Amino acid sequence: MMTDRRGRKTSSGGTGTAILLTIIFLILKLTNVIGWRWLWVFSPIWISASVAVGLGLLFFLVIGLILLAAIIGLMKEDSKAVETIKGMFRKKKE
16 A cells, blocks of 8 residues: 555556566566566566456447447337427528
């Protein structure tokens, strides 16, 4: 736990842990303590990045499904909203 300027306790994000692990793995690799491939030395960074991207995609998928359900709910032929939308795209007669 860390504290901010006002003395309140704050928690750091998961990125700090990934960077810390990467630095530890990097030092161990450069001092020949571990014989890992470079892919695994930097794995905490790409794993945390892929989790963040995955969560972002999941968020947009859920929002998209909610919007799709709302659109399907509006698509009843007798809906006033559907008539309004159709009216916007009709050619106006002069």
